[in-house]
Amino acid sequence: MEKTIRGNWGKVWINGELAASLKNFESKVAAQYEDVDIMGKPGKERRYMGYDITGSFTMYKVNNRIMKLLATAWDNFKTPEISLLVENDDPDVGVTRVRFAGVTFDDFAPIAFTNKTNGEESVNFAASKYQVIDGINL
Numbered sequence: 001m002e003k004t005i006r007g008n009w010g011k012v013w014i015n016g017e018l019a020a021s022l023k024n025f026e027s028k029v030a031a032q033y034e035d036v037d038i039m040g041k042p043g044k045e046r047r048y049m050g051y052d053i054t055g056s057f058t059m060y061k062v063n064n065r066i067m068k069l070l071a072t073a074w075d076n077f078k079t080p081e082i083s084l085l086v087e088n089d090d091p092d093v094g095v096t097r098v099r100f101a102g103v104t105f106d107d108f109a110p111i112a113f114t115n116k117t118n119g120e121e122s123v124n125f126a127a128s129k130y131q132v133i134d135g136i137n138l
Helices: 065-075
Strands: 010-014 022-036 045-060 084-090 094-101 120-127 129-134
Touching: 010 022, 010 065, 094 120
Parallel strands: none
Antiparallel strands: 010 084, 022 045, 045 120, 084 094, 094 129
């Protein structure tokens, strides 16, 4: 029986700095297609035009790293340079590592909290490039 990959060893580095409080991470590469209608064919063909990279992650709130990164840049009408390195190194199955470049974060919450609850910060992102560095059974 093949073993499933567990997320217990997931890590993310934001601009080379380990975000030690990671709770979850998800990314998606979605193809972009353009429909092509060809005379005499009842169905549409599709032509691949590129892809979109999006994702999200949640961290336990232990600092204001995201707010500092975004607020400083946005207040000066700049786009911050952001890269992500994501790793899940399950010692029982293997390691997957993916690097994302040209990353943009969509928003941040200057302050948010709930009584008797550990604070969390959710981050939605888009990227212009990805690179699979390591993968299980590639």
